[in-house]
Amino acid sequence: MSRTQKIIFFATGWLIVLMPFLFWWNTWFGRHLSDQQLTEFLHDEKKPRHIQHALVQLGDRMSHADPKAREWYPDLLRLASHPVEEVRNTDAWVMGQDNSGSGFHEALLKMLQDSSPMVRGNAALSLVRFGDAAGRPQIVALLQPAQITAPVDGTIIDADRPGTAIHQGGLVAKLSSQGSTQSVDIRSPIPGRIRSVAQTGAKLASGTEVAVVDPGAEQVWEALRALYLIGQPEDLAAIRPYERDVPDVSDDVRKQAEETEKAIQQRSQH
Numbered sequence: 001m002s003r004t005q006k007i008i009f010f011a012t013g014w015l016i017v018l019m020p021f022l023f024w025w026n027t028w029f030g031r032h033l034s035d036q037q038l039t040e041f042l043h044d045e046k047k048p049r050h051i052q053h054a055l056v057q058l059g060d061r062m063s064h065a066d067p068k069a070r071e072w073y074p075d076l077l078r079l080a081s082h083p084v085e086e087v088r089n090t091d092a093w094v095m096g097q098d099n100s101g102s103g104f105h106e107a108l109l110k111m112l113q114d115s116s117p118m119v120r121g122n123a124a125l126s127l128v129r130f131g132d133a134a135g136r137p138q139i140v141a142l143l144q145p146a147q148i149t150a151p152v153d154g155t156i157i158d159a160d161r162p163g164t165a166i167h168q169g170g171l172v173a174k175l176s177s178q179g180s181t182q183s184v185d186i187r188s189p190i191p192g193r194i195r196s197v198a199q200t201g202a203k204l205a206s207g208t209e210v211a212v213v214d215p216g217a218e219q220v221w222e223a224l225r226a227l228y229l230i231g232q233p234e235d236l237a238a239i240r241p242y243e244r245d246v247p248d249v250s251d252d253v254r255k256q257a258e259e260t261e262k263a264i265q266q267r268s269q270h
Helices: 003-027 035-042 048-063 067-079 085-095 104-111 117-128 136-141 217-230 233-243 251-268
Strands: 146-149 154-159 171-177 183-187 192-197 209-215
Touching: 035 048, 035 067, 048 067, 048 085, 067 085, 067 104, 085 104, 085 117, 104 117, 117 136, 117 217, 136 217, 136 233, 171 192, 171 209, 209 217, 217 233, 217 251, 233 251
Parallel strands: none
Antiparallel strands: 146 209, 154 171, 171 183, 192 209
8 A cells, every 4th residue: 555545544534533523513512612602603593503502501501500691691582582493492491590580481471372382391391490380281281292194185105113213303204295296294393202103105184193203201201390390180181191101101200200190189189
């Protein structure tokens, strides 16, 4: 092997190692941001993930009672109506880190009407930290599976398998609609696991069920913790399934469901 070939070989090897690292470094929300970077990222409309990164970093500062974090509170209020769902979702969570933030309570109440179930859920969870149970229906909804329906008439041309873990926005199935050359992507509105999905070749009318996605463990855990504080007897029907031996439910979630029911029962007796 010539010297030039050796250089090319080792350079290629370094790139193979370096490129994934650089991608991870640029997308990892745990990477520390300076004050200047935080401000720049919060206003980077071309890269919503930069905004999310800054929000996560700001939330960490708020959770550690950093007084300087208040400098960016107006940005949190501004981002409550951001067009990107993931930004609003993160923003709703971050505002819950400081229940003394001016305007946060009012902004979160408005977010209970958001078009996204995840944004509504996070807003409701954050409101609990303000001592406000206005979002209780949205929290109960976090325990329910998502039923995904067909937006148009069509035929399933591809579908994932039942039991597959899926993230929010993940592709569940593809639908070929009549009179169109382009397929329609059917995506999950929540993170979780596919319980059932129409299989390839199934013909569906608009509005009929395509798939059912069970909520993820973290979502269930947070909802149960919130209902421990504000839950009512009528919520028990949604809680009790998690007390039993449900597939993919951890012992911690099961115990939290049991403790949540006990807390609700005790409150109802007073």
